[in-house]
Amino acid sequence: MSVSAPVSPYQASLDQIETHAREVTLEGARTAYWEYGPRDAAATIVFVHGFRGDHHGLEPIVAQFPDARIFAPDLPGFGESAAFVSGRHDIDGYVRWLRGFIDSLGLPTPPVILGHSFGSIVVSAAVAAGQPVSTLILVNPIAAPALSGPRGILTRLAVFYYWAGKTLPEKLGFALLRSRLITRVTSIAMAKTKEPQRRAWIHDQHDRYFSAFADRASVMDAFDTSVRYDVSQYAGDIYARTLMIAAEHDDITSVPRQRELAEKLSDARLEVIPEVGHLIHYETPEQAAAIIRDELGLEGPKAETSA
Numbered sequence: 001m002s003v004s005a006p007v008s009p010y011q012a013s014l015d016q017i018e019t020h021a022r023e024v025t026l027e028g029a030r031t032a033y034w035e036y037g038p039r040d041a042a043a044t045i046v047f048v049h050g051f052r053g054d055h056h057g058l059e060p061i062v063a064q065f066p067d068a069r070i071f072a073p074d075l076p077g078f079g080e081s082a083a084f085v086s087g088r089h090d091i092d093g094y095v096r097w098l099r100g101f102i103d104s105l106g107l108p109t110p111p112v113i114l115g116h117s118f119g120s121i122v123v124s125a126a127v128a129a130g131q132p133v134s135t136l137i138l139v140n141p142i143a144a145p146a147l148s149g150p151r152g153i154l155t156r157l158a159v160f161y162y163w164a165g166k167t168l169p170e171k172l173g174f175a176l177l178r179s180r181l182i183t184r185v186t187s188i189a190m191a192k193t194k195e196p197q198r199r200a201w202i203h204d205q206h207d208r209y210f211s212a213f214a215d216r217a218s219v220m221d222a223f224d225t226s227v228r229y230d231v232s233q234y235a236g237d238i239y240a241r242t243l244m245i246a247a248e249h250d251d252i253t254s255v256p257r258q259r260e261l262a263e264k265l266s267d268a269r270l271e272v273i274p275e276v277g278h279l280i281h282y283e284t285p286e287q288a289a290a291i292i293r294d295e296l297g298l299e300g301p302k303a304e305t306s307a
Contacts, residue, residue, distance in 0.1 A: 005208075006200045008059075010063035018038065020035045024101065026097055029081075033073035043065075043298060045112040045113070047114050047119075048119035050140075054080070057282070061139075061285045063285070075094070078218075089221035093221075112135045114137040114292075116139040116280075118222070120139065121225070134240075135295065140247055161182065165219075177211070189251070193283045240267070243268075243269050244270045246271070247272070248276060251278055269295065
């Protein structure tokens with residue numbers, strides 16, 4: 001007897017939002033992206049997802065914005081986007097790609113740019129390098145070096161895991177990097193919710209999308225970038241209004257380090273969502289969206305948070 005996959009609690013809301021799958025060629029490689037919402041919306045937001053995910057991971061937040069125009073690409077080498085034709089998937093490559101992607105949209109004014117987790121590093125580096133932005137939004141920002149996080153030992157285990165994935169022969173290394181067992185262990189470690197249905201759905205999302213990467217080289221480059229860089233390295237060159245949405249129990253960056261980052265930024269607002277970890281986009285997207293709406297001056301309920 002087959003067991004049906006958990007249904008997204010946000011699918012009904014997503015089905016009500018006009019959605020178009022599109023693609024653009026950047027530096028010879030295909031970037032897949034999705035456009036949500038009305039073209040005449042009051043707010044235009046570019047979403048950049050985290051490491052090893054794709055645009056699906058941020059759809060629970062998209063579902064809270066039927067009145068916004070949202071562009072959500074898959075990062076190069078992940079999801080349905082092709083890897084770079086030449087050059088490494090390092091921070092310079094990602095910044096060059098993001099600036100090219102936003103330019104390709106032909107927007108009349110700078111958009112709001114939102115980055116989750118690894119995406120927070122990419123968007124911060126791009127803005128620090130001169131990418132125009134109306135408001136910068138960082139969800140679960142990597143505010144300090146990942147190896148110094150509250151559970152740094154897990155990050156060091158991840159370093160060993162990716163080292164093994166890179167060092168083993170191609171076939172074995174690729175299989176290890178796509179191991180469903182490792183994906184499930186990672187998902188269990190990150191999820192904080194006690195709701196069985198929500199946990200099952202989160203695990204299913206990771207099973208579906210966590211291993212959708214193009215090749216071993218692109219995922220290894222991306223991991224190396226994720227542990228070498230963090231948002232604090234770019235804070236001194238970010239002058240845009242910045243909203244940080246952090247989590248009380250984030251295993252990668254603690255709340256004190258998030259506060260330190262907020263102090264380094266010239267115009268930052270920090271909101272901390274209680275009783276959640278590194279999966280704000282899956283566990284508390286409603287609260288995150290309410291905070292974003294408040295920051296952007298859009299109508300909607302405000303979430304109860306602590307600073």
